[in-house]
Amino acid sequence: MPTMADVARSAGVSVATVSHVLNGTRPVLPHTRQAVLDAVDELGYTPNTLARSLVTSRTRSIGLAVSAISNPYFTEILQGVEAGALEHGYSLLIADPHDDPEHERKVVQLLHERRVDGMIVAPSADPRDLVSYLGRHQVPTVFLDRVIDGSTGGAGADLLADGAFAAPVDSPQPFDQVCAENSEPMAGLVTHLAGLGHRRIGLVAGRPGLSTTAERIAGYRQGLTAARLSYDDHLVVHGDSESAGAERATAALLSLAAPPTALVTANNAMTIGALRALRERGLSVPDDLALCCFDDFAWADLFSPRLTAIAQPSREIGAQAVRVLLERLDRPDRPARTVRLDCTFMHRTSCGCPDSG
Helix, strand or coil: CCCHHHHHHHHCCCHHHHHHHHHCCCCCCHHHHHHHHHHHHHHCCCCCHHHHHHHHCCCCEEEEECCCCCCHHHHHHHHHHHHHHHHCCCEEEEECCCCCHHHHHHHHHHHHHCCCCEEEECCCCCCHHHHHHHHHCCCCEEEECCCCCCCCCCCCCEECCCCCEECCCCCCCCCEEEEECCHHHHHHHHHHHHHCCCCCEEEEECCCCCHHHHHHHHHHHHHHHHCCCCCCHHHEEECCCCHHHHHHHHHHHHCCCCCCCEEEECCHHHHHHHHHHHHHCCCCCCCCCEEEEECCCCCHHHCCCCCEEEECCHHHHHHHHHHHHHHHHHCCCCCCCEEEECCEEECCCCCCCCCCC
C-alpha cells in the first residue's frame, strides 16, 4: 500500500507539502498541488483518516440526530446534509432519537463518544437534557428544523403555555440554528382560505413543545386576524405530528356541532391522516371540505385533487446546516446565529381553486 512518503517522492516534494495539500492546512502553489494530486491518483494513495485525526484532533465526521427519518421531509433534509458533508470531505454518523428526550440524550452522547467534530440535531419537544449535555461538553452543534429560544433547557428556562421553551431575555443563544420560516407561510394558507369565503378554518397542529408547532399555530392565528376572523379553541387540535394522531384529531373536528369548512394540516404525515379521516366519513376534497397543508411532498401533485401546500426547502436546510456547522468549527468564538429559509406556496386545487395546470 503506497504511503505519503511514496507520494512525496513521486511528486518531487516533501512529505510536509503532501500533508498540507491533503489536509488543507497551508496554501500550496497550484502546480505543486496538482503534482501531488496526480501522484495520489497514479499511486492509488488512500489517506489514513485515523492517523490524521490523531494529529489534527479532527475526525472529519459529523453526527446527525434526526427523528422520523422515514418521513419524506426529513429524508430530503438528510440528503442535503449528506451532500453538504461529502462536498467538504466529511462523513456522517446518523442516529434516530425517536422524538424521545431520554433516548435523544443517549444517542447524542454515543455520537459524541465516537469523537464527531460536531453535531446537527433536530431537538425533541423537551430538549433540556440534550442542551445541558451539549453545553457541558461544549459540543459544536447546529439545531435543525426545530429551534430553541435563548439557552433553552438551561438554568432559568421556563415552559410556556403553548409547550415551547424560552429562556430569560438576558440569556445568550449558545447554538447555531437552521430552519424554515413557519409563521408567515401558515398565515398565508389561512388568508387564502378566508379569501375563498371560509369562516370556520380548522388546524391540525403538530406535537406540543416543538417550535414548529408553536410557530405554525402563531401563523394560523395571524392569518385569522388578518382575515378579521375570531380564534376558536375548538378548531385547533393536535395530531402529534404523525398520521394516526392526525386521523383522530381530524375526526374530532368533523364531530363538532359546527365543523370547519376548511382545514389546514401542519405537516405531511398529518395530511395523510386527515385524508384518511375524511375518506372514512365519505367526504371529498374540496367539495365537502377545502384542504391546505404545510409540507409539500413528491406525490402531492399526483393526488386528486392536487394538494395546495407550503413547500419547505428541505435539502437546502440540510446543506445550510452543514455550512453553518463548519463555520462554527473554523471560528468557535463566532456569535451564534439562526438562519431561516423561505418557503414556497404551491397553489393547486385541494383548496377549492380551479386547476390552472
